Amino acid sequence: MESGSYDRQRGALIVLEGLDRCGKTSQSSRLVSHSREKRIFCRIMKVSGQNRQCWGDDICLSFQQITAGRSNNSTAFQCQSLGEEVLLMESKLKSGTTLVVDCYSYSGVAFSAAKGLDIEWCKAPEIGLLAPDPVVYLDIPPEKAAERGEIMDMSDMSSLSFK
Numbered sequence: 449m450e451s452g453s454y455d456r457q458r459g460a461l462i463v464l465e466g467l468d469r470c471g472k473t474s475q476s477s478r479l480v481s482h483s484r485e486k487r488i489f490c491r492i493m494k495v496s497g498q499n500r501q502c503w504g505d506d507i508c509l510s511f512q513q514i515t516a517g518r519s520n521n522s523t524a525f526q527c528q529s530l531g532e533e534v535l536l537m538e539s540k541l542k543s544g545t546t547l548v549v550d551c552y553s554y555s556g557v558a559f560s561a562a563k564g565l566d567i568e569w570c571k572a573p574e575i576g577l578l579a580p581d582p583v584v585y586l587d588i589p590p591e592k593a594a595e596r597g598e599i600m601d602m603s604d605m606s607s608l609s610f611k
């Protein structure tokens with residue numbers, strides 16, 4: 449990605465993944481600010497699970513984020529909207545906007561699989577998503593993340609098994 453590129457080159461699809469409170473939101477904001485300073489069109493894309501919300505002029509999409517226990521209906525609902533979401537992303541990227549995505553599909557699949565669902569089943573609804581350029585995984589010990597705020601029940605975390 450070149451600086452000074454207010455041009456028609458495709459934007460990059462940058463994905464940040466990691467535990468809650470690992471710093472995805474902070475780093476997304478810094479990345480967008482830095483990119484804009486370099487005259488690169490850049491927007492944050494928030495993933496909100498089942499709900500669509502807009503955050504200022506940023507884009508919020510609701511990708512399928514299956515978690516163990518969600519009903520088939522909610523999965524079906526999200527899959528239906530996937531097509532238009534992909535089209536929106538595609539159009540933004542093609543017009544030269546770089547998208548910074550705070551959690552894409554990987555975290556939803558990982559959490560669902562860690563809770564015992566078949567990983568191939570978890571991945572199946574993700575078919576059709578655009579492939580990210582870089583995926584940046586922010587690593588943090590769960591205990592450290594928990595110190596940063598009330599995020600999740602650590603006893604629940606300890607029962608998960610990530611591969």
Ligand SMILES: Cc1cn([C@H]2C[C@H](O)[C@@H](COP(=O)(O)OP(=O)(O)O)O2)c(=O)[nH]c1=O
Pocket residue numbers: 466467468469470471472473474475596597
């Ligand atoms: C990146 C970072 C965040 N924080 C704090 C700021 C926030 O209150 C909290 C969570 O950061 P945040 O960026 O919101 O994490 P995520 O989007 O992954 O959930 O942690 C630190 O204390 N130190 C750091 O280095």
